[in-house]
Amino acid sequence: MKFNLTISDSKSKARAGEIITDHGKIETPIFMPVGTIASVKGVHQSELKNEINPDIILGNTYHLYLRPQTTILEQAGGLHKFMNWDRNILTDSGGYQVYSLANRRKIKEEGVKFKSHIDGSTHFFTPENVMEIQRSIGADIIMAFDECTPYPCEYNYAKQSMERTHRWLTRCVNHLKRTPLKYDYNQTLFPIVQGSTYKDLRKQSANFIASIEAEGNAIGGLSVGEPAEEMYAMTEVVTEILPKDKPRYLMGVGTPINILENIALGIDMFDCVMPTRNARNGMLFTAHGTINIKNKKWENDFSPIDEMAITYVDTLYSKAYLRHLFASKEMLGKQIATIHNLGFYLWLVREARKHILAGDFTQWKDTMVKQMNKRL
Known part of the structure; x- marks a missing residue:
């Protein structure tokens, strides 16, 4: 994987660049639609590619491991x-x-024992077998095994969890060195910065992650219930430390406003279920x-659904028609709304990206944040 940093904004930390993998180019900043179980929910691949047109989508290791299973x-x-x-896939x-199954899992140094949400069967994730699973899935960008702490989280637990995540990362890196590729293209590992909402822990974690010298880095454990201002504060601390010549991925974020504010703090990659779920x-x-x-x-x-005609559905259908579909509980309504939101x-x-390249990102961002912070 290669990352070319095209330009940095003069009034913020916003950047425009491009990631190049064996499955093509990803222009950054980028939002990755979430395809949890090998499907971006409610959207045909043809519509995803031709209308929404992302360079990369996201899959979920836990869900794909359970169903359809790696053998398939x-x-x-x-x-x-x-x-x-x-095109590109990240898992x-x-x-x-591990975080969301709090009542169905047990964390140990070796790994995490958990029960399937599908049939209650017991499974065990370790840094090593999670690397094996992601080798089998075959995503272009794969994530190190980590623990996402809840919010709020006591300092001592956040510290213990962060340190365990670092030890797990070392095991992930070592295992990948011993494990051959399963398919005819490369995979790139992103480590994950943790540390809850404690600045000193975030600094420690960011420094450790930077020392790994991976080709890209991620920030986890945010957008789990903390106030937006705390999210921004933690992101700013971390982006000051993570290398500038590597892409930065803020996991699970967020609202359109969250995305713009974090772009301004130097984030390049985002994913979230919010546009499809909402x-x-x-x-x-x-x-x-x-x-x-x-x-x-x-x-x-x-x-029209959206006067700016972001996707083809915005010109084909009216607000009145879409409301009628929802009132009638017609599944087409959810599909149209999903295509619109992902397109947006x-x-x-x-x-x-255009405004970063043009040099007026901050002014444009401030205007957009005010506009989007309204209920119509």
């Missing part, structure tokens, strides 16, 4: 072929599921604020 993925030739996606490590509940994101399409006020509004997120990061 290997027989298919890896996740790219299994889901018919010839997380399962660390977030779409299925009738919440649409636009450049002028959020819309609850279920509200009666849209009942006879025959204007990709539009947003690409507009950010």
Whole structure:
């Protein structure tokens, strides 16, 4: 993997660059649609590629391990072929599921014992077998096994968890050196900075992660319930330390406003289920604020879903029609809303890139944050 830093903004830490892997170029900043179980929920691959048009999507190691299982993925030739996606894929490590399955798992130094949410069967993740699983899945960018701490989190536990995450990282790196590729393209490991919302721990972790000299780095353990200002503070601490010539991925973030503010702090890559999850509940994101399409006020509004026509669905359908679909519980409504929201997120990061290149990112960002912080 290569990362070329094209330009840095003069009034913020925002950057524009490009990541190049064996599956193509990723222009940054980038938002990665979440394809948890080999599918970006509710969206055909043809619509994903031709209308939303991301350079990279995300898959979930925990879910793909449980279903369809790695043996099936290997027989298919890896996740790219299994889901018919010839662009980049990133897989997380399962660390977030360690966090979210609090009542179904037990963390030890060796790894994490957990029960499947599908059938209750018992499984064990270690840094070594998580690397094996991600080899089998075959993503272009794979994540080190880590523990995502909850918020709030006591200092001593956050410190212990961070140090364990660092030891697990060393085991991940060592195991990958001993493990051959399964497919005919390269994979790149991203370590993950942890440390909860404690600045000294975040500094320690960022320094340790930087010392690994990986080709890219991630920041985890944020967007787990902490106030946005704490998220921004931790991100700023970490981006001061992580190498500037490597891409930085802020995991699981976030709202459109979160994304713009973190771009300004030097983040290059994002993912979040918010655009798809909120779409299925009738919440649409636009450049002028959020819309609850279920509200009666849209009942006879025959204007386009989004006047900016970010995706083709915005010109094909009116707000009134989309509201009708939601009121009728027609599945097409959720699909249209999902395509719109994902299209908006990709539009947003690409507009950010344009303004970074043009030299007026900060002014544009401040205007957009004010506009998007409205309920229409």
